[in-house]
Amino acid sequence: MRQIVPSSLAVVLALAVPARAAEFLPGWTTEGVWDSNVFRSLDEDQFGRKIPKEDDFSVRAGPDLRVREQQGDLTYDLGYRLRYEEFARLDGISSFDHFANASAEWAVTDRTSIFASDDFGYSNSLAGLFQILGAQANPIVRGVRQRITTNSASGGVRHRIGPLWELTLSGENDFYDYGDASGQQSVATIGTMQLTRGVTPRLVLGFGGTAQRNEESTDLGTSDTGSTFLQVFGIANYQISRTWRLAVSAGPALSMPDAQNPGSLSLGSYLQVDPASCPVRGDGVPFVPFGQLQGFPVKGPRCNPLIFGTNPPGSFALPVASPTDSDVPFVGDTGVQDSLTYFARIQLDKQWRNWRILGSYSRSATNASGLGTSTLLDTLHSEITWTPSTRWSVSLNSTMLMQSAISEVRAQQVALRQENRLVSLCVTQDPNKSPITCSQTVVQVVPVAIPFEVSSGDKIDNPIDIRTYRVELRGERRFTKNLSASASAVWYQQTNSGEFVDNKRTEWRAVLGVTWKFDPIPL
Numbered sequence: 001m002r003q004i005v006p007s008s009l010a011v012v013l014a015l016a017v018p019a020r021a022a023e024f025l026p027g028w029t030t031e032g033v034w035d036s037n038v039f040r041s042l043d044e045d046q047f048g049r050k051i052p053k054e055d056d057f058s059v060r061a062g063p064d065l066r067v068r069e070q071q072g073d074l075t076y077d078l079g080y081r082l083r084y085e086e087f088a089r090l091d092g093i094s095s096f097d098h099f100a101n102a103s104a105e106w107a108v109t110d111r112t113s114i115f116a117s118d119d120f121g122y123s124n125s126l127a128g129l130f131q132i133l134g135a136q137a138n139p140i141v142r143g144v145r146q147r148i149t150t151n152s153a154s155g156g157v158r159h160r161i162g163p164l165w166e167l168t169l170s171g172e173n174d175f176y177d178y179g180d181a182s183g184q185q186s187v188a189t190i191g192t193m194q195l196t197r198g199v200t201p202r203l204v205l206g207f208g209g210t211a212q213r214n215e216e217s218t219d220l221g222t223s224d225t226g227s228t229f230l231q232v233f234g235i236a237n238y239q240i241s242r243t244w245r246l247a248v249s250a251g252p253a254l255s256m257p258d259a260q261n262p263g264s265l266s267l268g269s270y271l272q273v274d275p276a277s278c279p280v281r282g283d284g285v286p287f288v289p290f291g292q293l294q295g296f297p298v299k300g301p302r303c304n305p306l307i308f309g310t311n312p313p314g315s316f317a318l319p320v321a322s323p324t325d326s327d328v329p330f331v332g333d334t335g336v337q338d339s340l341t342y343f344a345r346i347q348l349d350k351q352w353r354n355w356r357i358l359g360s361y362s363r364s365a366t367n368a369s370g371l372g373t374s375t376l377l378d379t380l381h382s383e384i385t386w387t388p389s390t391r392w393s394v395s396l397n398s399t400m401l402m403q404s405a406i407s408e409v410r411a412q413q414v415a416l417r418q419e420n421r422l423v424s425l426c427v428t429q430d431p432n433k434s435p436i437t438c439s440q441t442v443v444q445v446v447p448v449a450i451p452f453e454v455s456s457g458d459k460i461d462n463p464i465d466i467r468t469y470r471v472e473l474r475g476e477r478r479f480t481k482n483l484s485a486s487a488s489a490v491w492y493q494q495t496n497s498g499e500f501v502d503n504k505r506t507e508w509r510a511v512l513g514v515t516w517k518f519d520p521i522p523l
Contacts, residue, residue, distance in 0.1 A: 021071055023520040027064035029081075031513035033057065036506075038090060039145045043504045058094075060085045064515070067523070076104035085124075093145065098122040116155035123148055140176075140370050147179040150368075156192075164198045168208075178370050184218045186367040186374075196235055206235035210253075210343075214367045214374040227257040227374045227406060229365050231343050243352040250344035255365070257336045257374075257407045264327040267293070267414065270423070270448040272319050273303035275416045281455070290412035290454065307431055308446060317425040318436065319448065328414065332456030339407050341376065358383040365406060375403040375464055393476045403466040411457040416449040423448060468494045482519070487512045 037053045044050055062082040069076050081099040103117040124147045140148070156170030172190040194208030210233070215226040233251030240246055271288060278286035279301035288303045308317040347360040359382045366377040378401070385395040423446050426438040474488040490509040496502070 022067055022069045022523040024523055025066040025068065025517065025520050027066070027515060027517040028061070029064055029083075029513055029515045030059065030061040031511050033060055033085070034510045036508040038087070038093070040505055040507065043506055054090060056087050056090045058085050058087045060513075064517075073107040074104070076102070078102045093124070095124040095147075097124060111160040113158050114155075115158065116153075118151065118153045121148070121150045140368055149175075149177040149179065151175040166196050168192075168194050168196075174367060176368055176370070184216070184370065186214065186216045186370075188212060188214045188365075188367040188374075194233075194235060196237075202239040204235070204237040208233055208235065208249075212365060214365060216367070216373060225258055225373060227255060227365070229256070229343075230254045233343070243350055245349045245351075247347045247349075248345070250342065250346070253341050253343045253365075255339045255341060255406050257338075259336055264329050265454055266325045267328045267451045268321075269324045269326050270319070270419075270421055270450055271414070271416065272306045272321075273416075273449050274306050275303070275418045275447075275449040277304035278416060278449075279303075281413065281415065281457075286416045286449075287413040287455075287457075288416060288449070288451075289457075290414055293414065303449075305431070306448065308425060308444075310425075310427055310442075315427055315429055315439065316431045317427050317442070317444075318431055319446075320424040320426055320441065326451075328451045328454055330412075330454045332410070332412070332454065336407055341406075354387045354389075356383075356385045356387075366403075369403060369466070371464065373464075374406055375466075376406050378402040378404075391478045395474050396472070397474070398471045399469070401466075401468040403464060403468075405464045413455050413457040414451045415453045415455060417452055418447050419450050420445050421448045421450075466494065466496045468492075482517050483514070484517075485512075485514050 034055070034057050036055045038056050039054055041051050041053050060083050062084055064079070064081050066077070066079045068078070079101045083097040083099070084094070085097065086094045098121070100120040101118065103115075105113055105115040107113045124145065152172070152174050154170060154172040156168060159167045161167055170192045172188075172192075174188040174190075176186045178184045190210060190212045192208060192210045194206055196204050196206030198204050210229070210231045212229040212231075213226065214229075231251055231253035233249050236246075236248045238246045271293065273288050273292075275286045278288055280286050286303075289301075292302050306319055310317045341363075343364050345360065345362040345364075347358065350357040360379075361381075362377075362379045364377055364379075365374050367374050369375050380400040381398070383395060383397045385393065387393050422443060425442050425444055425446070426436060427440045427442060428436050428438055430437075470490065470492045472488055472490045474486065476484060476486040478484040488509075488511045490507075490511075492507040492509070493504065495504045
């Protein structure tokens, strides 16, 4: 999967070659930005202590380049934006971001048309992705500021069958690369067929089906994972009145996750836990929850750290990190049960005079979270736009997202046995202090916990429960046909209360920008 570079941009460019009446629209945008949490730090650590946040002002600027053709059988729109962001106080994080988009449609005959689109982002923060992907960027769950590459490519064919029927065949490929040491990537490939019929001038009904394949991979030595989804759905689009419109697409979906077999895991030759304090399996063997080894605050039974009493009184000895690793085999149950759910999209749109109100709900499977697994995503979105004149526009957008596990997940348990080993120990007065300060280092024969197998444990009832909230107030003022200014204020909060994690991160962001658009240049 790591060799996949999904993009329909080349297809769009190939379609655009025959066009003759294109125009080039250059522009430039400069923005002043204040961010309350540049590194997206958590609000509190696992002990309830507030984590200091880094806020800063920055300037984002760069060209807006666009080529389009709006007439004829072939129409297209190609765009590229380069942004350089320079921070006033924080060092070493100023960088370039790249965004590109393309769309094209070719009317092959009076009844048949071909369409394609592509959206690409290469950004060092989520801020830029919010601008080009909107709600699609909200499901991303990343606790650090890092470079993220995303590409969403789609294309298909529409064909009218007589005056009332229309058949649409389409495909989509969504790609995410999170650019950290884990080498995590995810790809979603989606194929859709739908058939609609105009029943009355106001009502369109139809049905269709979707097949979706999500795949996740990392460089951490674990096996790739994935899920397959099959859905059938019904369609109803109804023009309730001159200003009200309702669109519904919904139906059952079958989720078929791959077998969960991590293979052999690379673990320390001994683990810094006390096997006598660990929970035990049904066969009496002590184990440490794998989530504890990954640093998660595991809820329920867990092992105590391996601490040895020493002289003088009041001091403690802790094992120094194990110098070697060993491969521990996975012997647990690899089967994962299929599940039946539903996918849907419902949108209600109201337009009148200089107002527009839009509300929507959707449920789908997403590969964008960055958690290394696909999640079910429920999205509630509302938008109010006021356009008092041709020069003014004000909008209020709010989004709530709920992510959960698609199928049951079983905990992984690392089985332990106790052995006497020659171990380097760090003598300290406070074993809970971070970082630990060693008063001396000694070498002793001590009883330690040796991992010998990884098995699957009980079903995790709540492995993933992530809520994301985002509210944005935005205003835009056009002074001339070339010059416009915009301002926005954004509040963003993401909470994670799953089995292994219980945290929250909050961010405020204010942006004031100016855009200059040059006159179109015929090509």
